[in-house]
Amino acid sequence: MDLSDLSAAAIAREIGAGRLSAREITEATLARVDAVEPQVGSYLSVLHEIARETAARVDERIRGGETLPLAGVPLAVKDNMCLRGTRTTCASKILESWVAPYTATAVARMLEAGCVPIGKSNCDEFAMGSSCENSALGVTRNPYDLSRVPGGSSGGSAAAVAAYEAAIGLGSDTGGSIREPGAFCNLVGFKPTYGRVSRYGLVAFASSLDQIGPLARSVEDAALAYDVMAGHDPMDATSIDRPVEAAAGALPTDLRGLRIGLVREFETKGSGTELDAIYRRAYNDLEKLGAVLVDVSLPTADYGVATYYLIAPAECSSNLARFHGVRYGLRVDAPDVRAMYDRTRAAGFGPEVKRRILIGTYALSSGYYDAYYVRAQKARTLIARDFAEAFAACDAIACPAASCPAFEFNAKSDPYSMYLMDYYTIPMALAGLPALSVPCGWATPEGGEVPMPVGLQLCAPLFAERLLLGAAHAYEQATQHARARKPAIAQLEARS
Amino acid sequence: MPADAIDIRYVAELARIALTDDEVERFGKQLGDLLEHVNALSELDTASVPATAQVIESRNVSREDRLQPCLDREVVLAQAPQRQGGFFRVPRIIAE
Structure with a gap:
């Protein structure tokens, strides 16, 4: 048995039954990390010591008779989430040496459930980007083709899970930052409903959009993580105070009676014939599993990118005002405070x-507030209404998770071309909806040598996480696309 | 929507970021391009549409005003770029 290949569900089961220890899994995972990190670069910090200490405590708790849903599961934590005593950089020079004095609620819940934190994973700086190339502190490569990006912004967590350097990765999704790297790295990337998972301890980018969620190698693992993390937290005033229906225990294997909407406006977006064929096959497979395909319309979704690139930067400009060199992080000295702010922010931000x-x-x-910000907020209303109308006719929506498979480094030098990567994921974020990407096939990009994973996006009404995970599980179990290929990393191939 | 070019130096001043001449030129052009794209929003009829700040029904959240444990002052000040006693030290703000 190769320990670091095990699913989170299997690890927790084996450890719970006493057939395996958290120490063994942790050592195997750290050995894998040491072997593949020089090629993949998932982590900004590897937490050897904390991982070993945590594993020892998990083994003690198991010996003491506790039942832990994620006992010994190796966890990658995106470096914009606080874990007490670890560097939390947001992949930015302005926080390069900042050590978190407390732990984010989502992370704390994962640890309480038995997870072992392996490392803090790379991301685009302050989670702004779709390829991890905006990290100021490291390069992360796609484990399926090292000449390509892992996606972003949660690219480090995605690469870590894809390269078996963790079983579950925590990501944050503002406009697609969990779902797109999930699609690029052959993973399930799940963004719950806005407010389902506490944002306490997540460094804020765009507070009305940010949501934490898991990246995993199966829907079941993502569901296990969601069940642990979701739920009200008094430390986050926007966290939702309503009961969470556990998803992991009751995942269905068919889609009988489910109405799945196909978005008319996304039909002609010309993603290329090979991709079109993959998505057509995916929709047919949903139908074969018992779903009824219905035609739905999201007339305003096409304005999603424009809406998002006013609202998210507006919120970011406000949230990032706190980085000015007074209380923590980088400071560039200057004779007066104003110059200190200007120079600190000039040197610290990418x-x-x-x-x-x-x-x-x-x-x-x-003078511009009404013309830009308020207009974008109104467009956001229209986008949310579109979804509400669509969900009157269907239970879930299926569409692409990204515009193309993982691209090569430096392929998107024009900022707007990078922004378009999130064309299919932004509308759901603006509407606050739960959505995920699940592997649906393989396509060889133009000029590429190996097939790269392609992700199907499924989206459900607010709070319908259980239905969403169930649909994704049925599709995943029937198609098994993720298992078709292994990562291209030398160590992994030599092993098999 | 307004079509005037962004006064990037003024915006950078508001944002408290010192820009190099090269950045002024590059960001000015890139932000101008982005504004052209976002101007597409003017095609939408939003006259009678309310603005959405946050999608989930939200209400004021209050709690009892009780003393709760918080971060230790030393832990917080240990991260300060410069400190003096129990304070953050910054350059002079008020003129002599």
């Missing part, structure tokens, strides 16, 4: 973060 702060500041500034 180009994409500066661009977004500038566009957000502009959109919120006097």
Whole structure:
């Protein structure tokens, strides 16, 4: 048995039954990390010591008779989430040496459930990007083709799980930052309903959109993580106080009676014939599993990217005002406070973060506020209404998770071409809906040598996580696309 | 929607970011391009549409005002770029 290949569900089961220890899994995972990190670069910090200490405590708790839903499961934590005593950088120079003095609620719940934190994973700086290339502190490569990006912004967590350097990765999704890297790395990437998982301890990017969720190698593992993390937290005033129906225990294997909407406006988006064929086959497979396919319309979804690139930067310009060198993080000394702010922020933020702060500041500034920010908020209303109308006719929506498979480094030098990567994921984020990507096939990108994973996106009404995970599970179990290929990393191939 | 070019230096001043001349030129062009894309929103008829700030029904959240444990002052100040005693030290703000 190769320990680091095990699913989170299997690890927890084996450890719970006393057939395996958290120590053994942790050592196997750390050995894998040490072997593949020079090629993949998933982590900004590897937590050898904390992982071993945590594993020892998990084994003690198991010996003491506790039942832990995620006993010994190796966890990758995106580096924009606080874990007490660890560097939490947001992949930014401005927080390069900042050590979190407390632990995020979502992370704390995963640890309480038995997870072992293996490392803090790379991401686009302050979660702004779709490829991890905006990290100021490291390069992460796609384990399926090292010349390609892992997606972003949660690309480090995705690469870690894909390369068996963790069984579950925590990501945050603002406009697609869990779902797109999930699609790029052959994973399930799940963004719950806005407010389902506490944002306490997640460094804020766009507070009305940010949501934490899992990246995993199966729907069941993602559901296990969701069940542990979801639920009200008094430390986050926007966290939702309503009961969470556990999803992991009751995942269906067919889709009988489920109405799945196909979005008319997404039909002609010309993703290329090979991709079109993959998605057509995916929709047919949903039908074969008992779903009824219905035609739905999201007329305003096409304005999603424009809406998002006003609202998210506006919120970011406000949230990132706190980084100015007074209380923590980088400070560039200057004779007066004003110059200290200006120089600290100039030196500490990378180009994409500066661009977004500038566009957000502009959109919120006097004279432009109504024309840009308020208009975008109104467009957001229309987008949410579109979904509400669509869900009157269907129970879930199926569409692509990304515009294309993982691309090569430096392929998107124009900022707007990168923004378009999230064309299919942004509308759901603006509407606050739960959505996930699940592997649906393999396509060889133009100029590429190996087939890369392709993700199907499923989206459900607010709070319908259980239905969503169930549909994804039925599809995953019937098709098994994720298992068709293994990552291209040398160590993994030598082993098999 | 307004069509005037962004005064990028003014916006950077508001945002408290010192920009190099090269950045002024590059960001100015990139933000101008982005605004052209987002101007598509003016095609939507939003006259009678309310603005959405947050999608989930939300209400004011209050709790009893009780003393609760919080971070230790030393833990917080240990992260300060510069400190003096129990304070964050910054350059002079008020003129002599």
